[in-house]
Amino acid sequence: MDDDLIQRSERYLDGLFGEGAGEKHTRFVDRLKNPAMRETLHRYHVMESDTTHLSVEENYLIGMTVLFATRAYAPACMFAKTLLHLGVSKDKLLEAAARLSMWVGGVPAAEASAHLQRAIREFEKDGLGSMEAWFPKGEP
Numbered sequence: 001m002d003d004d005l006i007q008r009s010e011r012y013l014d015g016l017f018g019e020g021a022g023e024k025h026t027r028f029v030d031r032l033k034n035p036a037m038r039e040t041l042h043r044y045h046v047m048e049s050d051t052t053h054l055s056v057e058e059n060y061l062i063g064m065t066v067l068f069a070t071r072a073y074a075p076a077c078m079f080a081k082t083l084l085h086l087g088v089s090k091d092k093l094l095e096a097a098a099r100l101s102m103w104v105g106g107v108p109a110a111e112a113s114a115h116l117q118r119a120i121r122e123f124e125k126d127g128l129g130s131m132e133a134w135f136p137k138g139e140p
Contacts, residue, residue: 001039009045016056017085017128017135024135057088065096068112069104076112077119081131084123093120 010022017025029041048059060079067076080093097116101109122130 001035001042005039005042005046008049009042012045012049015049016082021135024137027136028134057083057086060086061088061092061096064093065100068097068116069100069108071108071111073112073115077115077122078131078134080116080119081123084120085128085131090120 006026010026013022013025014020026042029038032038032041048056054062060083064076064079064083067073067079083093084090093116094113097113098109100112104112119130128135
């Protein structure tokens with residue numbers, strides 16, 4: 001994999017989460033056995049860093065709602081925690097989850113809202129520590 005790609009990905013994450021976060025997240029990505037998948041995730045970070053048409057917050061809000069709609073609750077909750085870290089209000093996140101009902105129905109939207117509420121509680125209690133899975137310490 002291209003070292004420049006990894007460095008650009010890590011710089012983006014350092015900018016969002018603080019110095020060293022990019023390297024820690026690379027350790028998380030490196031746990032994936034498939035090299036194409038690792039490269040894909042780094043490319044996503046580089047794409048996210050381009051805010052020409054979408055802000056970082058807009059990108060993560062789109063991601064959070066799509067992930068909740070597809071019932072990928074764990075990554076959706078991590079995106080929600082990212083948004084909280086970036087200063088997006090929990091009310092905005094809860095409203096986005098509620099509006100999922102227009103597209104996926106009331107019961108799936110309620111389930112997504114329950115997962116989101118738990119993620120909010122975890123972030124309010126532990127801050128970035130609640131995102132430890134994305135930023136492991138030590139070796140891969």
